[in-house]
Amino acid sequence: MEEGDFSMTYKINLSYHLKRPTLLFIILTIIIVPILKLLNIFTTDTLIIMMSFIGYAAALNIIMGFTGYVDFGHTVFIGISGYTYVLLIWYLEPFNILQHFGSGIGALILAILAGLVSAVVAVLVGYPVLKLRGAYFAIATLGLDFAALYIVKSTVPALNPSQFMAAEIVLRRDLIVPKSMIFNAVLIAVSLTLLANYIISKSRFGIGLVAIREDEDAAEDIGVPTTKYKIIAYSLSAFFTGLIGSLMILNSGGVNEGAFHISHSIDMIVMLVIGGLGSVFGSILGGYIYYWLYDTLLVKFPGINLIILGIIVIIIVLFAPEGITGIISKYKIKNIKLRDLID
Amino acid sequence: MSSEILVVDGVTKRFGGLTAVDNVSITVREGEFVGLIGPNGAGKTTLFNCITGYYKPEEGRIFFKGREITGKPPHLTTKYGIVKTHQIVKPFKNMTVLENAMVGALFGKRKGISTGEAREISYKMLEIVGLQEKAEEYASALNLHETKMLELARALSAEPELLLLDEALAGLNPKETIDALEIIKKVKEEFKLTIIMVEHVMHAVMNIAERIIVLHYGKKIAEGTPQEIVKTPEVITAYLGEPELALKFVKRL
Numbered sequence A: 001m002e003e004g005d006f007s008m009t010y011k012i013n014l015s016y017h018l019k020r021p022t023l024l025f026i027i028l029t030i031i032i033v034p035i036l037k038l039l040n041i042f043t044t045d046t047l048i049i050m051m052s053f054i055g056y057a058a059a060l061n062i063i064m065g066f067t068g069y070v071d072f073g074h075t076v077f078i079g080i081s082g083y084t085y086v087l088l089i090w091y092l093e094p095f096n097i098l099q100h101f102g103s104g105i106g107a108l109i110l111a112i113l114a115g116l117v118s119a120v121v122a123v124l125v126g127y128p129v130l131k132l133r134g135a136y137f138a139i140a141t142l143g144l145d146f147a148a149l150y151i152v153k154s155t156v157p158a159l160n161p162s163q164f165m166a167a168e169i170v171l172r173r174d175l176i177v178p179k180s181m182i183f184n185a186v187l188i189a190v191s192l193t194l195l196a197n198y199i200i201s202k203s204r205f206g207i208g209l210v211a212i213r214e215d216e217d218a219a220e221d222i223g224v225p226t227t228k229y230k231i232i233a234y235s236l237s238a239f240f241t242g243l244i245g246s247l248m249i250l251n252s253g254g255v256n257e258g259a260f261h262i263s264h265s266i267d268m269i270v271m272l273v274i275g276g277l278g279s280v281f282g283s284i285l286g287g288y289i290y291y292w293l294y295d296t297l298l299v300k301f302p303g304i305n306l307i308i309l310g311i312i313v314i315i316i317v318l319f320a321p322e323g324i325t326g327i328i329s330k331y332k333i334k335n336i337k338l339r340d341l342i343d
Numbered sequence B: 001m002s003s004e005i006l007v008v009d010g011v012t013k014r015f016g017g018l019t020a021v022d023n024v025s026i027t028v029r030e031g032e033f034v035g036l037i038g039p040n041g042a043g044k045t046t047l048f049n050c051i052t053g054y055y056k057p058e059e060g061r062i063f064f065k066g067r068e069i070t071g072k073p074p075h076l077t078t079k080y081g082i083v084k085t086h087q088i089v090k091p092f093k094n095m096t097v098l099e100n101a102m103v104g105a106l107f108g109k110r111k112g113i114s115t116g117e118a119r120e121i122s123y124k125m126l127e128i129v130g131l132q133e134k135a136e137e138y139a140s141a142l143n144l145h146e147t148k149m150l151e152l153a154r155a156l157s158a159e160p161e162l163l164l165l166d167e168a169l170a171g172l173n174p175k176e177t178i179d180a181l182e183i184i185k186k187v188k189e190e191f192k193l194t195i196i197m198v199e200h201v202m203h204a205v206m207n208i209a210e211r212i213i214v215l216h217y218g219k220k221i222a223e224g225t226p227q228e229i230v231k232t233p234e235v236i237t238a239y240l241g242e243p244e245l246a247l248k249f250v251k252r253l
Helices: A022-038 A044-066 A076-095 A097-101 A105-129 A135-159 A179-201 A204-214 A216-221 A226-252 A262-275 A280-300 A305-319 A323-328 A338-342 B044-052 B074-080 B097-107 B115-129 B144-157 B174-191 B202-208 B226-231 B233-240 B243-252
Strands: B004-015 B018-029 B033-037 B059-064 B082-085 B162-166 B194-198 B211-216 B219-224
Touching (some): A022 A179, A044 A204, A076 A097, A076 A135, A097 A105, A105 A135, B004 B194, B033 B044, B044 B194, B074 B082, B097 B144, B174 B202, B211 B226, B219 B226
Antiparallel strands (some): B004 B018, B004 B059
C-alpha cells in the first residue's frame, strides 16, 4: 500500500480521538422527549410542536448551516409537501392507510412520500437558483415561495377533494388521527433529521459543504464538486423540511395558503441563528429555546409577545451572532475545548 | 526525455471588449519549473484560471497529460492533478488548519480516501510547510505568511502533479520569502511536481525557475531561460519601461 508509510508515523492531537458526544446528545434528546410525554410534564401537543421546531432548525441547517446559503423561502417545502400530503391522504383514504399501519408508521410513510416531492422540486429549481450567491439566492428563494403559492392557488381549487372554497383542504371529519400517533411519527421524523445532520457533519460530503460555505471558489478549486453538492444539500434540506412540515399539517387537520407564509421561513432562520449555524447541537438548542421563548412570551405578554421576541432576536444577533454554540465553543473546561464537545 | 504534461494551444480569453489572454500557446514538460511573469494585468492569473477551468476560453484548447481539459470545471481538473494556490489567499476561515488541508486530501486526486487517511496526509503536508503546531487552530488565526503556507499545504494535500502557484510569495518579508522558496523547492523534489509560478518577486523567479514565460497585454512576448529573458528587449521595455533603469537591473543581475 503506497500510503502505508504515512500511517502510524504521525500522531494527531488527542482531541481528535476523543469521541465526540454529539451523537450521545442526539440520542438523549430522542429518549427524553417520550419520557416527558410519559411523565405528563408537557402535553403531547406541546411536545409535537417543540420537536417540530427542532426538526425545522436541523433541516434548514443542512443548506443554511453547513452550506451557508440563507434560504428565506424555505417554507415553500412545507407548502409543497403539506399539500401533497393532504391530497395523498384524501386519495389513499379508501385504502385506510393511516389506520392500517397504526402507531404513526402510516402517517410517516406518507410524509416521506410528500417530503420526496419537495426534494424533487428542490433538485429541479436548485440548478438555476443555487448559481446565485448571498442576498440574490435569498431573494430567489422568496420568489420561489411566491411562485409556488400562486401555482397552488390557481390549481388546487379545481382538484380540492374536501370541497372547501379556495385553496384550503381539510381532512375528512371522520378520519381519526390520534395525537399519540402524530407524536410517534414526528419523533421519528425529527430523529431522522438530526441523525442525517450528524452523519453529514462527520462525512466527506459534510466537509465539502462547509468548504463551500467558507469559500466556494476555493472549494471548487481544491476539488469539491460544488454545484452537485449544493443541489444535494438543498434537496436533503427540502426533504426533511417537507417531511416534518407535512406531519405538522396533519397535526393541524388541514392545509391552507398559510403553509407558504414567510413567517415560517423566518422562524426557522431565527431558531438556527439562536442555536448556532452549522451545528447539530445548535439546531436542537435553538429549536428548543425558540419554542420556549415563543410560548412563554405568548402566555405572559399576549399581544406584544412578537415585539418582545423581535427585540430578543435583535439582541442575540447583535451580541452573539454565532449563536449559543458559538459562545460555548470559545470556552474551555480543564483543558477540554468545549468546541470539541459540541462539534 | 521528459514528456509534455501541459499543452496550452492558442488560448484566448476575453472579458467584454478586453482580451485578457490573447492567443497564448505554452508547453510545459513533466518536472519542469516554469516562471510566468508580466506586468500587472498581463493576463497571468486569467491564464491560470483557464487552465484550471474556472474560465472557459473563447478560443484554443488545453491538454493535460494528453487529455483535453478545455472548459472542464475546476473540481475535475483538480482530480486530474492540476491544483492552484490563490493570489488572494482563500483559507476556509472557520475550519481548523488541519481541516483546511483535509479538504484538499479528501477531494483531491485520490479516490475513496477515508477521513483517517486524509488526516494523516494533511498532517504530513502541514509538517512540510511548518504549520503542524497550528494544526488545531482556526485558519482565521493565521497571519499572511502562515495562510500562504496553508494554501500550499492544502494544494499539496490534493496530491497534484501540476502545481500552479499564483504569487505565493507576494507580501512576504525577505526571510519568509527565502523560507517559502526552500519549501517550494523541497516539495517539488519530494513529490516530483511540475510547477508553474506566477511571481512578482523577480529575484525569486529568476533564481528558482528553469524557464520563464513573459506575458504582456495578454500576449506571450518572450520565453527562455532567466538569463535569456532579462536580455530580451521586449521584456525590458514591457517590464521596466525606462531603458536606463533596465540597464541597471540587468547589471545588478
